[in-house]
Amino acid sequence: MTGPAILFDAVGLTLGRTVILDEVSLRVAAGTVHALVGPNGGGKSSLIRALLGQAPHRGTIRLDWPGNGPGTVAYVPQSVEFDRGLPLTVEDFLAVLCQRRPAFLGPDRRIDYGAALDRVGMAGKARRRFGALSGGERQRVLLAQALIPAPDLIVLDEPMTALDEAGIAIFETLLAELSAAGTTVLWVEHDLAQVRRLATRVTGLNRRVLFDGAPLEMLSPERVFDLFSAVPRRAGAERIAS
Amino acid sequence: MSFEALRALIQGWAGAGLLPAGLTHGFLVNALLSGLVIGPVLGGLGTLVVTKRLAFFSEAVGHAALTGVAIGILVGEPYTGPYASLFGYCLLFALLVNYTRNRSNLTADTLIGVFLSVSLALGASLLLILASRVNIHILENVLFGSVLTVDDGDLTVLLVVALGVTALMLPLFNRLLLASFNPALARVRGVPVKGLDYLFIVLVTVVTVASVKIIGAILVGALLVIPAAAARVVASSLRGFFLLSVAFASVAAVAGILLPVQLALPVPSGGAIILAAGLLFLGALLARLFMKGEEG
Numbered sequence: 267m268t269g270p271a272i273l274f275d276a277v278g279l280t281l282g283r284t285v286i287l288d289e290v291s292l293r294v295a296a297g298t299v300h301a302l303v304g305p306n307g308g309g310k311s312s313l314i315r316a317l318l319g320q321a322p323h324r325g326t327i328r329l330d331w332p333g334n335g336p337g338t339v340a341y342v343p344q345s346v347e348f349d350r351g352l353p354l355t356v357e358d359f360l361a362v363l364c365q366r367r368p369a370f371l372g373p374d375r376r377i378d379y380g381a382a383l384d385r386v387g388m389a390g391k392a393r394r395r396f397g398a399l400s401g402g403e404r405q406r407v408l409l410a411q412a413l414i415p416a417p418d419l420i421v422l423d424e425p426m427t428a429l430d431e432a433g434i435a436i437f438e439t440l441l442a443e444l445s446a447a448g449t450t451v452l453w454v455e456h457d458l459a460q461v462r463r464l465a466t467r468v469t470g471l472n473r474r475v476l477f478d479g480a481p482l483e484m485l486s487p488e489r490v491f492d493l494f495s496a497v498p499r500r501a502g503a504e505r506i507a508s
Numbered sequence: 509m510s511f512e513a514l515r516a517l518i519q520g521w522a523g524a525g526l527l528p529a530g531l532t533h534g535f536l537v538n539a540l541l542s543g544l545v546i547g548p549v550l551g552g553l554g555t556l557v558v559t560k561r562l563a564f565f566s567e568a569v570g571h572a573a574l575t576g577v578a579i580g581i582l583v584g585e586p587y588t589g590p591y592a593s594l595f596g597y598c599l600l601f602a603l604l605v606n607y608t609r610n611r612s613n614l615t616a617d618t619l620i621g622v623f624l625s626v627s628l629a630l631g632a633s634l635l636l637i638l639a640s641r642v643n644i645h646i647l648e649n650v651l652f653g654s655v656l657t658v659d660d661g662d663l664t665v666l667l668v669v670a671l672g673v674t675a676l677m678l679p680l681f682n683r684l685l686l687a688s689f690n691p692a693l694a695r696v697r698g699v700p701v702k703g704l705d706y707l708f709i710v711l712v713t714v715v716t717v718a719s720v721k722i723i724g725a726i727l728v729g730a731l732l733v734i735p736a737a738a739a740r741v742v743a744s745s746l747r748g749f750f751l752l753s754v755a756f757a758s759v760a761a762v763a764g765i766l767l768p769v770q771l772a773l774p775v776p777s778g779g780a781i782i783l784a785a786g787l788l789f790l791g792a793l794l795a796r797l798f799m800k801g802e803e804g
Contacts, residue, residue, distance in 0.1 A: 318692065341692065343693050349559065351740070353743040354749075358745060369681065393745075
C-alpha cells in the first residue's frame with residue numbers, strides 16, 4: 267500500500283486572540299517527502315497537531331487513502347517526557363508503544379523490535395536503559411518506534427534536532443527507504459540544507475503559506491529571508507487592530 | 509460470600525503447626541487474606557502511580573477516606589463499613605481534583621494540597637460533631653487500620669475490587685504508561701488519553717478505599733508508593749520494577765499483619781504494614797548504594 271495524499275483546505279486555528287494558522291491550504295502528494303519549514307511559532311507543529319486530530323481547527327483536512335481505507339499513521343515527536351531514572355530499557359519502551367501485552371511481561375515475540383532498532387543503528391542496545399541514552403540515541407529509538415508497524419504515512423516533528431552525523435546518515439537512508447516504499451512523509455524541519463537535499467516538495471509556513479514548491483526552486487535566499495523575518499500581513503494587521 | 513471453608517483450612521494448618529500459631533484466630537486469617545488480596549494489586553498499581561507522579565494524589569485520596577467515613581456515620585450507614593459514603597465521597601473528591609487539575613493554572617501539588625486541606629477540615633469537623641455518637645476507638649481503626657474488624661463483607665469488597673482493578677489494569681498497562689510519556693504520540697497510537705486518565709484515577713481511588721479497613725486512611729496511600737519506590741531504586745527493567753513492587757507490597761502487607769500478633773506488639777496493622785514497607789525501602793536504598801560501590 268502506498269501512503270495517502272493529504273489535503274489542507276483553508277485550515278485556521280486561533281488560540282485566545284492569537285492567530286496560529288490562517289487559511290492554510292496545501293496538498294501533500296501521496297508517496298512524497300514533503301517538508302514544512304518556517305520560524306518558531308509559525309504554526310508548523312500546530313498544523314501537525316491539527317492533522318493528527320489533536321487541535322480544534324477551522325477548515326478541512328482530508329486524507330485520501332488509496333485502496334480500501336486508512337492505513338498506518340506513525341508519528342515521531344521531538345522528544346518524550348519521562349523520568350530519566352525510570353527502570354525502562356529500550357526494548358521496554360518499544361514494547362509499551364507497540365504491543366498490547368503488558369510490557370513488564372517482556373517483548374511480544376511476534377514483533378521484530380531488533381529489526382527496527384537495526385534500521386536506526388541501535389542494534390545491540392535493546393537492553394540499555396532508555397533514560398541513560400544520549401539525546402541522539404533517544405531520537406533514533408523514536409524513529410524505530412515509528413517503523414512498527416510499517417507506516418503508510420509518517421509525520422516527523424524536527425527529527426534531526428538531536429542527531430549526530432552518524433544519526434543524520436541513518437535518517438537519510440531511512441527517508442530514502444520510506445520514500446521507495448511509497449510512504450507519505452510529512453516532515454517539519456529547520457535545517458534548510460537537509461530539506462533542499464532530501465525533500466520532494468517544501469512549504470514555507472508562517473501562520474499562512476508563504477511558498478510551496480520544489481525545494482531547489484523555493485528555498486532561494488530571498489524567500490528564506492522573507493520567511494524568517496516577515497510578519498505575515500494579515501496576522502500583523504490583526505495584531506495592530508487589537 | 510462466605511470464606512468459612514478457606515478460614516477453617518488455614519486455621520487447621522495453623523493448629524497443626526504448619527503456619528504461625530496466631531492464624532488459629534479467625535480474625536487474623538481474615539486480615540491475612542485481605543493483605544494477600546490487596547498487597548499485589550497495590551504493588552502493581554503503584555508502579556503506575558510512581559511513574560505518573562501521582563504519589564501525593566494517592567495520599568490525598570487515602571486521607572479523603574476519613575471524611576467519607578464521617579459522612580457515612582452521619583447519614584446512618586454502619587460505622588464498621590460505610591462503603592457507600594466511602595466510595596461515593598472519595599470518587600467525587602478524586603474526579604473533582606482531576607477535573608480541576610486539567611482546567612486551572614495551578615500545579616498539581618498545589619491543587620491537591622488545597623483539596624486535601626479542605627477535605628480534612630470537613631472530615632475533622634464532622635467527626636467532632638459525631639463524637640458523642642461513636643466510640644473514639646472506631647476513629648483509631650479508620651485512621652490506622654485494624655486486623656480485628658475485617659469481616660467477610662470487607663473481604664468480599666476487597667476481592668471484587670482487586671479482581672476488577674487487575675482485569676482493567678493489566679490489559680491497559682502499556683497504554684496508561686504511554687499516555688504519561690507523550691500524549692500526542694499516545695493518541696496517534698490510538699490511546700484515549702483523557703479517558704484513561706480518569707479511569708486510572710478511579711482505579712487508584714477504589715483500591716485505596718477498599719484497603720482503608722486494613723491499612724487505615726492515613727497510611728493507605730503509602731502502600732501504593734513505598735513498594736514501587738523501593739522497586740524503582742533497585743530494578744533495571746520494567747519487568748523487575750513491576751514484579752519487585754508486587755513482591756515488596758505483598759511481603760509488607762503479610763509481615764505487617766502477622767508480626768505484631770506473633771511478637772505481641774501493640775501496633776495497628778496499618779502502621780506495621782507501612783513500617784515493613786519502609787524497611788524494604790531502606791534495604792533497597794542500601795542495596796543500590798552497595799551496587800553503585802561495586803560498580804566503582
